[in-house]
Amino acid sequence: MIPMQLGTILVLFVSVPLFITAALALIYSIRSRHRSGRERENIYECAECDHVYAFARSRPMDRCPRCGHLNEAVRT
């Protein structure tokens, strides 16, 4: 068996899971930053003039850019 000091074993038991967790957190944060803006958009269909439009803001209702009528989001 490889001779190891108790301190070295303890440092390995603490630092190895810590490095794995930090690496996973870094991967997830990079992935979420590269998510396209299209996925965060709300899609609206105007009940007045049938104009279809999208806004990146997450509001339940938004005005139609063509006629100004308030519409509910079709897909969020």
Ligand SMILES: [Zn+2]
């Ligand atoms: Zn409209």
